[in-house]
Amino acid sequence: MGRNGQILRISVIGTGYLGLTHAVCMADLGHEVLAIDVDAEKIAKAARGETPFFEPGLEPLLRKNLDAGRLRFTDSFAEIGEFGDVHFICVGTPQAKDGSGNADLSYVFSAADALAPHLTRATLVVAKSTVPVGTSREIIARLHTAPAGEQVDYAFNPEFLREGYAVQDSLTPDRIVFGVTSDTADELMRAVYAIPLASGIPGLTMDLETAELVKVAANSFLATKISFINVMAEMCEASGADVIKLADAIGIDERIGRKFLSPGLGFGGGCLPKDIRAFRATAEDKGVTSLVNLLTTVDTVNLGRRDRVITLAREALGGNFAGKRVAVLGAAFKPNSDDIRDSPSLAISGRLADEGAIVAVHDPVAMTNAARVRPDLRYADSVHDAAERADLVLHLTEWTDYRTIDPDVLRSIVSSPVLIDGRCTLDAAAWRAAGWRVLVPGRPS
């Protein structure tokens, strides 16, 4: 509910990971919410109370707010335009397919173009999608073609949620950023988020360009931190040192912090990789060479981790993959998600299969999505099914379930007890004690 008990009519355009979570959480704060997507199947599913993707805690909250009558779905932009006091644009901004690294803004622009003709009164349109700096001004120009013209106000409100913790991050974020050009937009945004703001969560008001940069700067920092510790992993390997002990020791320092300092396979997913590439492309356009260089290095180091695990795997299998059985634990880009966009694990699985390995993949929730992208891999119902007669086991997504695998039992069904722990989270000592050869990038073997 808004400030002074104000219930707002909120529309959400795009019901993917970000948009559906946002729609559900807005309804849960007490607002009336109407959501739209161009994917009719997604809308139909959500309207039945089923989330079209795996996100812990989201489905019960979706059902609760559908039952309370606060949340509805539609396929009509006319209905959206008529309904909303505030319209959130939450559509995708994937990496363009032209190899430039730029963000593909066509979905954002077509959402604005589809909405504009139906805006006939003063209203606020808010972009939540991650966009390159300067994009908001282009969206505003499109919105001002609406019948309501310049009565259509605009805000940029970046989203920082983490998949796997999306509900918690949406309802109780660390901070809420309002990029605005008017006091009325700022006031309306503060009414939308009245409950989290009243609980003490900082709301930061700024100009549009700074708000756009805040989001990509945050992701670039996180990506840099991950690549930093992975460079240290390489140094540890070259020196016979232990990167986990190093990370623990430097991470205790409050100025550094232990989070996002986990070495291993690096980052993937639908955000960090494409966001740093788009930011790099923007930096190139603006001639900010230092940022281009930094982000190029971060990306190169990150992709190099996949090569490193493949090299270790090849060595472990005697120099070649042809006909070798490889069990891969994990397909999602990270645990607690079924998202396989730019998944390091799936990329490695695919490359091993391309080099002739017989790959069996297991993941608790991401196998359906993975099979859509790599139908040629075998998907196993259980860890045991994947590992049966395997010449090598690769641990590539750090689901907590995998920490409870009994290495003794698994040893009895594989052909050869060799484990590469690409995520550095299994108990290497316990696996070794059970007779496994364990290779962990960045740790002494």
Ligand SMILES: NC(=O)c1ccc[n+]([C@@H]2O[C@H](COP(=O)([O-])OP(=O)(O)OC[C@H]3O[C@@H](n4cnc5c(N)ncnc54)[C@H](O)[C@@H]3O)[C@@H](O)[C@H]2O)c1
């Ligand atoms: N997923 C995350 O964790 C996360 C976190 C923060 C920010 N973001 C940003 O949020 C945006 C959305 O990401 P996502 O992961 O939800 O993507 P997604 O692909 O899961 O969802 C995008 C949705 O938009 C819909 N869509 C496309 N064009 C449309 C249109 N014209 N009208 C209505 N719907 C349309 C698609 O059908 C899809 O359902 C991106 O900019 C992303 O960078 C995502």
